[in-house]
Amino acid sequence: MDEWYDAEQITRWTQQAWSWVQAEVLVLPNLLQLLAALASLVLAAFVAPRLRRFLERVAPPGRWQRLVAALAPLLLPLLWLLLVGVAWQGALLQGWPARILEIFASLLTAWVVINLASMVISNPVWSRAVAISAWTVAALNILRLLDPTVALLDSVAMQFGAVRISLLTLTKSVFALAILLWIATVVSELLEARLKHSPNLTPSVQVLFGKLFKFALITIAVLAAMATTGMDLTALAVFGGALGVGIGLGLQNVIANLFSGLILLLDKSIKPGDVVAVAGTYGWVNTLGGRYVSVITRDGIEHLIPNEEFITTRVENWTHTDTKVRLKIPIGIHYNSDVERALELCEACAAETPRVIDDPGPICQLRNFGDNAVELELRIWISDPMNGINNVRSAVLRRIWRAFREEGIQIPYPQRDLHLASAVPLEVRLAREQGEEAK
Structure with a gap:
């Protein structure tokens, strides 16, 4: 020291x-x-x-x-x-x-x-x-020493067919891969943040799309980094194409439902909360999934309908652009009843029902002279079909029933006329009991 x-x-x-x-x-x-x-x-x-x-x-x-x-x-x-x-x-x-x-x-x-x-x-x-x-x-x-170091790294190389890979190329590729992966991660995080603020996507769909975007960006980053080495990606593209065809054939229905879900999300034809009728099922849309749409009916049953059905079949969306829905209620009255008064009572009873809106207001029309009754049709509008249709129909009919009884307007029973052929004579026989015959 x-x-x-x-x-x-x-x-x-x-x-x-x-x-x-x-x-x-x-x-x-x-x-x-x-x-x-x-x-x-x-x-x-x-x-x-x-x-x-x-x-x-x-x-x-x-x-x-x-x-x-x-x-x-x-x-x-x-x-x-x-x-x-x-x-x-x-x-x-x-x-x-x-x-x-x-x-x-x-x-x-x-x-x-x-x-x-x-x-x-x-x-x-x-x-x-x-x-x-x-x-x-x-x-x-x-x-x-930067230029000599670069020359030294470039001198240490191996030849793979027409591709020459050196330490310099690998170093550049590693740096390029790191930068591209970081950029892909940042962009995917931004996209996931945007998806989380989308009111039309459920949490499961948000996670699904976030993962798909992240996977696609990472794949692009890896391919771009491989391209910096001078590697020919043609063989990889051919292999990827063949693999994609095999996966597509094996998972045809799954992929069809997945892309159908993407189309539904992009064109917004079906959204959570919509009241729809599809394949005999009527209810409101609960969630949009990657493979199916959850539709809950009024009886509480949740139907998981594949996304493809909403693309290939006819769908009734009662709340797509407007939540107003018109209901038609057929009513029959006796021929002896006052038709004009019956029309007024039907409209008044419908207007008193809470869920029936005033604009447009209810209207009742005479539709036909039937075999058994004068046929009327009451048309009403509601703005909340997601709360049910039969219940508001029942409420209107109950008011009309009470009003008709108070006003003496009758609702007829079905009538049938029986005609007997008079051209053929009838044979009448009187039969007595055996006890009476013995007397």
Whole structure:
């Protein structure tokens, strides 16, 4: 440990360091470059706060203001990097020494990349990997070892037919895959957040679409990263096509229902809460699934109807564009009853029913002179078919029944006339009991 405190050794090191500073730093070209770097810092420090206030003033409210607030800490290093880069390129164009400016530019670039990655990437592993990569590239560039390192990585290669894969290609592919996977993850998270705020999608459908989007984006990222290696993806496309055909044939109905569900979600012809009638089932839509639509009837039974039926068959959607529904109620009265009074009573009773709306109001018409009765038809409108139809029909008929009894309007029974053929004589015989015959 005494050698670390040797005065002569320390003095020798100090003299060597001072000699290096005099030979490499305290020379006019290098001093001018240092002065340019410091002047760039002062100018950036002067402009950065003013630029920040200007951007905060002109940025629209919302996401743009949040973006300006997030990028505010990077304004100073970005402006410094921009000014140093301009000075560096100007020195190169004039043929002046620019080594120190190049070092400043490399360090500032690494600094900006690392800070930007720490702001954008929440995963500490990815953020640390970006920081290590940025500092490594900056150090190699400063030591002028970046080009030799690239040449060395490119020289270590293997030939696979017409494809040449080197360490440089693999390194680029790894970096490309990491960046593309990160972008795919961020985009899929944004899409999932948008889907969660969609009022027309159930949680299960939101998760389904989120997973499908994420899988598609990750697949695209992997294929793009493989393409950077120069690999021919034709064979992979042929294999994927054959696999897709096999899966499509085996899961034809499942895929048909899946795509039918996609169509229903896109055109919004069926939504949760709609009152529909399909395949003999009447009820309201509870949920839209990836394979089926849940329809609950008035008796509480939940029917899981495949999505394909809503595409290939005729569907009655009572609340697609308007919730108003007209109901037709047939009524028969006796021929001896007052028809005009019966029409008035039917309309009045319908108007008194709570669920019957006033616009358009109820109307009763004489439809036909039937065999047994004068046939009337009462037409009413309701705006809540999801609450049932038969119950409001029953409520109207009960009011009409009471009103008809009070007004003496009769509802006739079915009548049948029996005609006997009179052309054939009838033979009448009287039969007595055996006891009476013995007397």
